[in-house]
Amino acid sequence: MADVRLENLTAVFGTHRVFEGFSLTIRDGECFTLLGPSGCGKTVVGRMIAGFEHPGRGDIFIGDQLVSSASQDVHVPTEQRGIGVVFQDYAVWPHKTVYQNVAYPLEIQGVDATDASARCREGISLVHLDGLEDRYPSQLSGGQQQRVALARALVSRPRLLLLDEPLTNLDANLREEMRFEIKDLQKQTGVTILYVTHDQEIALAISDRMGIMGKDGALRQIGTPHEVYTHPDDAFVFNFLGVANFIPMELINDAVRITGSDVPLQAEVSVETRERIARGEVVAACRPFEIDLVRQGGATRGIVRRRVFLGPIVIYFIRVGEVEIRAQQEAAEAFLDGRALEEGEACGLKFQTLRWYDRNSVGKEA
Amino acid sequence: MTFFGRKYGIAELLLLFSVLILVVVVAVPILLILWTSFVVDGTLNIAGIIDVLRQPDVFQAIVNSLIIAAAVTLVSTILGVFFAWLVSRTDLPFKGAMKLLFLVPFMLPSFIGAIAWKILLSPRSGLINKWLMGLFGTDQPFFNIYSLWGIVAVESMYLFPFVFIQVSGALERMDPTLEESARISGAGLLTITRRITLPLMRPSIAAGALLVALYSLAHFGVPAVLGTESGIFNVPTLIYQKIYASAGKFDAIREGTILSSLLVLSAALILYSQNKILTAGRFQVIAGKSVRPMLLKLRGLRYPLLILSVLYIGVTVLLPTVTIFLVSMLKTYGLSFTPENMTWHNFEYILFKMKLTKDAIWNSFYLSLTAGLVTMLVGTLISYVIVKMKVRGKFVLEFLGLLPFSVPGTVIALGVILMWSGKFGVNLYNTAWIIFVAYIARYMAFALKSTSAALEQVGDSLEEAARACGATHWQSMKDIVLPLIKPGMVAAFFLIFLPALRELTTSVLLYGPKTRTIGVAIYALNEDGETVLAAALSAVALVIIIVGQWVIKRITGTTKITGGG
Numbered sequence: 066m067a068d069v070r071l072e073n074l075t076a077v078f079g080t081h082r083v084f085e086g087f088s089l090t091i092r093d094g095e096c097f098t099l100l101g102p103s104g105c106g107k108t109v110v111g112r113m114i115a116g117f118e119h120p121g122r123g124d125i126f127i128g129d130q131l132v133s134s135a136s137q138d139v140h141v142p143t144e145q146r147g148i149g150v151v152f153q154d155y156a157v158w159p160h161k162t163v164y165q166n167v168a169y170p171l172e173i174q175g176v177d178a179t180d181a182s183a184r185c186r187e188g189i190s191l192v193h194l195d196g197l198e199d200r201y202p203s204q205l206s207g208g209q210q211q212r213v214a215l216a217r218a219l220v221s222r223p224r225l226l227l228l229d230e231p232l233t234n235l236d237a238n239l240r241e242e243m244r245f246e247i248k249d250l251q252k253q254t255g256v257t258i259l260y261v262t263h264d265q266e267i268a269l270a271i272s273d274r275m276g277i278m279g280k281d282g283a284l285r286q287i288g289t290p291h292e293v294y295t296h297p298d299d300a301f302v303f304n305f306l307g308v309a310n311f312i313p314m315e316l317i318n319d320a321v322r323i324t325g326s327d328v329p330l331q332a333e334v335s336v337e338t339r340e341r342i343a344r345g346e347v348v349a350a351c352r353p354f355e356i357d358l359v360r361q362g363g364a365t366r367g368i369v370r371r372r373v374f375l376g377p378i379v380i381y382f383i384r385v386g387e388v389e390i391r392a393q394q395e396a397a398e399a400f401l402d403g404r405a406l407e408e409g410e411a412c413g414l415k416f417q418t419l420r421w422y423d424r425n426s427v428g429k430e431a
Numbered sequence: 432m433t434f435f436g437r438k439y440g441i442a443e444l445l446l447l448f449s450v451l452i453l454v455v456v457v458a459v460p461i462l463l464i465l466w467t468s469f470v471v472d473g474t475l476n477i478a479g480i481i482d483v484l485r486q487p488d489v490f491q492a493i494v495n496s497l498i499i500a501a502a503v504t505l506v507s508t509i510l511g512v513f514f515a516w517l518v519s520r521t522d523l524p525f526k527g528a529m530k531l532l533f534l535v536p537f538m539l540p541s542f543i544g545a546i547a548w549k550i551l552l553s554p555r556s557g558l559i560n561k562w563l564m565g566l567f568g569t570d571q572p573f574f575n576i577y578s579l580w581g582i583v584a585v586e587s588m589y590l591f592p593f594v595f596i597q598v599s600g601a602l603e604r605m606d607p608t609l610e611e612s613a614r615i616s617g618a619g620l621l622t623i624t625r626r627i628t629l630p631l632m633r634p635s636i637a638a639g640a641l642l643v644a645l646y647s648l649a650h651f652g653v654p655a656v657l658g659t660e661s662g663i664f665n666v667p668t669l670i671y672q673k674i675y676a677s678a679g680k681f682d683a684i685r686e687g688t689i690l691s692s693l694l695v696l697s698a699a700l701i702l703y704s705q706n707k708i709l710t711a712g713r714f715q716v717i718a719g720k721s722v723r724p725m726l727l728k729l730r731g732l733r734y735p736l737l738i739l740s741v742l743y744i745g746v747t748v749l750l751p752t753v754t755i756f757l758v759s760m761l762k763t764y765g766l767s768f769t770p771e772n773m774t775w776h777n778f779e780y781i782l783f784k785m786k787l788t789k790d791a792i793w794n795s796f797y798l799s800l801t802a803g804l805v806t807m808l809v810g811t812l813i814s815y816v817i818v819k820m821k822v823r824g825k826f827v828l829e830f831l832g833l834l835p836f837s838v839p840g841t842v843i844a845l846g847v848i849l850m851w852s853g854k855f856g857v858n859l860y861n862t863a864w865i866i867f868v869a870y871i872a873r874y875m876a877f878a879l880k881s882t883s884a885a886l887e888q889v890g891d892s893l894e895e896a897a898r899a900c901g902a903t904h905w906q907s908m909k910d911i912v913l914p915l916i917k918p919g920m921v922a923a924f925f926l927i928f929l930p931a932l933r934e935l936t937t938s939v940l941l942y943g944p945k946t947r948t949i950g951v952a953i954y955a956l957n958e959d960g961e962t963v964l965a966a967a968l969s970a971v972a973l974v975i976i977i978v979g980q981w982v983i984k985r986i987t988g989t990t991k992i993t994g995g996g
Contacts, residue, residue, distance in 0.1 A: 117895055143898040150899035156892035160914045169910070170900035214896070221901060 067128030067147075067224040067257060068093040069114060074123035076109045076282075083109050084282025087123070091225075096251050096258040098268040101278030102305070111229050111261045115150050116143035127224060144173075146225075149218030149256075153230040155210040157202040163189065163213050164198040170221035188216040191250065208239040215247070219254060226251075228260045232267060244271050265306050269294060277302050300422035303350055310351050310390050311427050312419075316343040323365060325386030331364035331415070338421050348427055349419040353380060356392040356414050358406065363413015369406045379405060383412065390414065441904055442822040449813040450824075453831040456872045460846025461695065461838060467849060468688040483689045492669040493693070499582055499654070499665055500647040506587040507643045511594025512636055514743075517736060519602040520624070521727045524737050532744045533595050538980055539748070540933045541589035542652030542950070543969040546957050547751030548585050549656060550758055550966070552576035556765070558754075577661040586653045588747040590646055594639030601635035602628070620727050634708050641705040648701075649694055649839030651936040656957065666690050667841040671940060674845075684848065691842040698837045752973065759967035777967040788968055790945065791952035798863060798948065799931035802870035807924045809871070810878025811886075811916070817879075818886040819894070819912075835876035840936035843872045847941065861943030869937045874927040881926055885919020886912070921986050929979045933972045 069091040076083040083106040091097040101107040112118040113133060114125060119140055125133040127148070132141040158166055167188050171181040189195060192212035202210050211231055218226055228247070232240045244267050251258050262268055268275050269290040276287040279301055286298040297303035300311065313324040320329035321342055334342070341347045357363075358381065367385035379400075380393045392414065399405040406412050469476055483489055517523050518530045536544075551559045554572040563573040575581060609631065613623045651667040658664060664672060670687045677683030729736055757768050759777055766772040781788035817828055838846075847869040851859040859865040889912055897907035935950030942951045949972055956965035 115895070115899060117898075142903070143895070144901045144903055148899060150896060152892040152896065154890060154892055156890065156896040158893060158896070158911055158915075169897070169902075173901040173906060217896070217900065227899075 068126075069225060069257065069259065070124075070126040071110070071114070072124045072126075074110070074113060074125070075121045076106060076113065076118070077121040082282075084278075085122075087282065087284065089276060089284060089287070091257060091259055092274075094255050094257055095273040096248070096260060096271055098260040098262060098272040098275040099278060100262060100265060100268040100275055100305070102280055103263055105278045105280050106282040107261045107263075107278050108229055111227050111259060114225070114259065115148060115227055116141060116146055147221075147223055149221065149223035149226045151211070151214045151218050151226070151228045151231045153233050155202075155207070155214050155234070157205075157210045157213045157217075159202050162199050162201055163194060163205070166202070166213050167216045167220050170217065174221060184220055188220040191219065191253070192216045192246070208235055208243065211235065211243065212246075215250065219250065219256065222254075223256065226256045226258045228258060230262050231260075233262075233264070240267070247271060269306070277305060297420070300348075300350060300427045303420065303422065304427075308353055308391065310353065310356075311422075312349045312351070312388055312390060313424070314342050314347075314349055323386045323388055325388065326365065327386075328364055328366065332419055334419075341421070346424055347421045348424050349416075350422050351416055351419055353391045353393040355417045356390070357417065358383075358392055358394060358404070359413045359415065360404065360406065360410075361413065363415050365414045365416075366411055367414060369408050369410050369412060372406065372408050381406060381412075383414065385414065442816075442820050445812065445816050445820070446822050446824060446828060449809075449816050450828055450831065452809055453813065453828065453834070453875070456868065457834050457838070457875065458831055460843065460850045460872065461834065463849040464688045464691050464695065464842060464846050467685055468692045471685075479685075480689055483686050488664065488669065489686070489690070492664045492666050492690075495579065495654075495658075495663060496648055496665040498579060499586065500644050502580075502583040503586045503590060503647040504640050504644045506583065507591035508594050508636060508640045510587065510591040511639060511643075512598050512632075514591075514740065515595050515599035515602060516624070517740065519599045520628070521729050521736075522733065523729065523740070524733060529737075529740055529744075530599065532748070533740075534592055535744070535748050536589045537592040537596075538929075538976055539589065539752070540652065540935070540950070540969075540972065540976075541586065541650070542656050542935050542954065543755060543933075543972065544589055544751050545585050545653045545656035546953070546962075546965055546969060547754045548576050548581070549957075550754055550962065551750070552581065577657055577663075579658075579663060582654050582657050582663070582665075585657065586647055586650060589653075590643045593642040593646070594636065597635045597639035597642070598632055601632055605631060624727065637708045638705050641701050641708070645698055645701045645705075645837075648697055649841060649936075651841060651939070655935075655939075655954065659958075666694060667839065667936065670841050670845070674940060684845070687845050688849070691839075691845050694839050694842050695837070698839060702837045755966050755969050755973065758963060759970040761963050764962045777963055778971070781964055781967050781971070785964070787947065787955070788952050788964070791947045791949050791968070792971070794863060794866075794946055795932050795934075795949040798866055798870060799928045799934075802867050802874065802931055803924045803928035805867075806871050806874050806878045806927050807882070807920055810875060810923060811882045811920055814879055814883035814886050815908075815912070818883050819891070832879050835872060835874075835879070838872070840873055840934075841940065843869050844937045844940035847872065847937075861946070863946045866938050866941050866946060866948065869941055870927075870931050870934070873934075873937055874931060877926040877930075878923045881923035882916065882919050885916040885922075889915045918986060922983060925979060925983045925986075929976055929983075932975060932979075 069089075071087060071089045074087040075085040076087075087110065089110075099107045099110060109118060113120050114127070116132065120133055120135055122135050123133075124131060124136075127146060130141070131137070131139055132146055133139060158169075161169065164185060168181060168185045171184060176184070186198075189198060192215050194209060194212055194216065197205065197209065202213065205213070211234075214231070231247075232243050235243060247258075247260075248271055250256075260268070260271060272290050274287060274289055275293060277285045277293065279285050286293055286302050288296075293302065294306055297306060300309075303309055304311075314321050314330070315324050316322075316339060319339075321332070321334050321339065322329050338347065365385055367383040367390065369381050370384050370389065371382040373380045374396065377396055378393045379396045380391060383390050383392055394405065396405075468480065471479060484493070514533050518526045518533065523529065549557070551557050552574050554560060554575045554577065557572070557576065560572040560574065564570060576585070605628070610623050610627055613627045614620075618626065649667060650665070651671065654663065654665045654668045655671065658668060659672075670690050673683045674687050758764065760773045760775065761768070762772050762774050762776075782792070783789070813828065813832060816822070817825065817832060847865055848860065851857055851865050851868060853860070859868065893911055893915070894907050897911045898904070902910060933950050934948060935954055938948040938951050939954060942948065947955070949968065953965050953968050953972070956962075956968065
């Protein structure tokens with residue numbers, strides 16, 4: 066097992082600078098998720114750690130070993146890095162059986178036959194594929210193929226397991242099941258995991274810590290899933306982790322109002338924030354479930370423009386002043402209590418929490 | 432490995448090696464041809480070129496080439512489009528079988544076909560001519576195959592599959608909603624075919640037609656068999672004639688290089704326009720998935736059109752093949768096909784007794800085998816660098832890899848003569864090696880096409896997964912890539928081995944006293960009036976080809992690469 070240190074990495078393809086000055090430490094034995102929108106360069110980070118790409122600048126350490134360094138002209142080939150990789154497209158070899166796929170790393174290492182056979186069986190049962198040893202990949206489902214890839218990556222007991230969007234090609238149920246299994250595997254084996262994905266749900270569910278990358282390739286925030294979710298550092302992170310309302314505000318007669326609304330907002334707003342609202346620097350942000358909807362009362366009033374029933378919840382698009390705000394109710398309760406609103410109906414909104422983010426950062430990143 | 436203070440990896444070395452092979456085998460010979468024709472004593476030789484082109488026989492050959500190519504292209508395109516439409520867009524009975532049958536002319540050597548048609552339609556002794564003259568009691572032959580139109584007819588029979596393949600492929604992949612929306616708008620099927628389908632097929636038709644033009648311009652076999660007799664030459668046969676008549680004098684070779692330069696330039700022009708048409712035509716017409724298009728109901732015409740198609744195949748494929756086999760068993764040419772005139776003796780003679788044919792079979796066999804193996808292996812290496820490797824300077828290789836596709840066999844032969852007859856320290860003239868080198872250049876295109884297609888199906892992650900499992904670059908190639916592309920490599924080998932086995936155009940310019948190939952032997956026997964022996968050797972070649980095609984089908988039909996899982 067080992068930690069991984071990335072120091073000042075720069076990736077350049079042709080004239081396109083994917084990221085620069087990228088630094089990150091993945092701790093020994095943790096499951097770290099690199100989360101970001103497509104095209105942000107998160108996969109390139111993974112491929113550099115694996116040794117498939119060379120950094121234009123910067124150093125990569127796995128444990129104490131310097132594996133990549135542009136300045137010192139070090140490039141340890143992939144096969145000597147002691148890592149396991151699982152790809153989005155499984156990359157299970159079609160001409161080898163399940164057993165042969167899993168056995169290949171041991172064969173390369175020259176592990177003796179009885180030992181190898183025992184470790185293979187162990188690896189295969191770790192991913193619940195017992196009995197399918199002699200099948201060819203074409204006879205397996207997508208989920209089973211990905212399990213083969215997992216077993217193959219783990220059988221050589223790597224220092225680091227790299228998972229690049231391994232669940233993206235699976236259907237929703239299987240995805241959920243597999244993410245628990247990956248988590249269990251990590252607990253059983255204690256391997257350090259770098260999980261690369263654009264799916265925030267998986268990232269929140271699976272990570273010990275996670276890092277969110279912006280489209281510009283910069284790391285926006287690093288923390289535990291709970292920290293990152295409850296205290297997003299900026300509008301981009303807030304928006305990327307879930308459905309977000311960004312509500313422009315104005316300050317009129319020393320009262321904070323939603324832009325275009327005629328009544329002041331009933332919420333505590335600090336003096337400093339008031340000043341920044343006055344200068345037009347910030348917008349308010351909240352999630353749909355952080356708004357309570359009431360038929361009567363509520364300082365902020367709006368009109369339901371659209372109601373969408375999604376099963377467990379009902380979502381509303383509510384017009385307040387010049388702004389459309391998304392809010393939601395638990396469907397069962399709302400319909401039972403008669404609190405559900407009709408389209409065209411007026412309602413009151415109570416904001417449980419409001420976060421304030423730099424106005425300029427919103428439009429660009431969202 | 433370190434040179435000049437820089438580190439070079441395996442990738443760079445492989446690139447260098449591949450570039451070197453292509454340069455030596457393909458690029459330098461072509462450059463030598465251009466250089467020899469354009470430069471004399473260090474100065475540009477424009478006046479000399481014009482002198483050569485103004486010679487009456489050269490001028491006539493160019494005109495003939497153009498007429499033949501234009502007519503063959505026209506006839507092949509009409510045949511190809513019509514039959515392609517018939518098998519992919521109508522309810523013609525037995526379509527699957529018909530489709531395969533229309534491809535058969537592709538695998539038959541056209542010069543053997545030309546010999547068959549000579550037997551059938553030569554003005555005085557042609558079987559059909561004699562039969563018709565007897566029937567109508569005239570001494571006027573029904574058709575003289577020794578004519579421009581005879582050449583055009585025979586070439587068209589063997590080249591129309593180029594159009595057929597392009598157009599039927601495109602018709603099958605065409606997005607049916609394009610036709611359906613026209614139908615919803617109220618257009619009838621015939622209107623749709625005329626106004627929607629055919630215009631959409633135009634790029635494929637043009638691409639196929641240009642391919643026919645490319646082959647016809649550079650075609651040697653049919654005009655050599657049918658034209659030489661009555662003094663009709665096209666550019667390749669004139670090149671052969673000049674070099675053959677001069678016994679290898681340099682002046683003749685220079686004239687040959689000037690004519691070859693013409694072929695190279697026209698080939699380049701044709702390939703360039705084909706590329707433009709194909710890229711311009713690659714709009715939304717073609718759906719990637721297989722689709723079920725609407726079929727035109729032929730109604731009363733179903734069986735008449737089936738009979739027409741069967742008749743066409745019968746006349747163009749079956750009749751010449753049967754003729755070859757029947758003639759090959761005659762005791763003497765000119766006898767009628769009755770059991771008492773037939774014998775197996777001819778086969779015994781050419782296979783076991785006659786030195787010329789025995790040598791030819793052996794030469795062709797080992798030349799094709801070795802050239803096939805070497806070309807396939809080198810082609811795999813080059814394709815691997817082009818498809819899989821990230822290495823600077825790869826574009827040089829990509830460009831060089833395109834060259835073999837565009838160089839006619841005659842040109843390759845001349846280039847190889849210039850390169851390997853001692854001028855650069857190695858003299859292979861009159862040895863089997865010169866034919867071997869020429870075959871590599873001639874068939875490199877097939878190897879590149881087949882192996883790069885196979886390699887493109889092997890996802891990059893399959894190899895990367897092997898590296899992550901601890902395999903070195905070589906181990907991952909050996910354990911993962913090679914097993915996965917093996918069917919493609921085997922196919923590449925046969926795609927070289929089979930055509931090389933009956934190759935004529937290149938070897939006819941390169942053979943020496945001891946290095947005749949099957950193609951050269953058939954050609955020589957036919958020239959010498961040994962029609963029966965020529966037919967017998969042709970029959971042997973046909974049997975080998977048919978067996979070989981069957982083997983290819985077995986191998987590529989049963990093994991499939993399923994890609995990244």
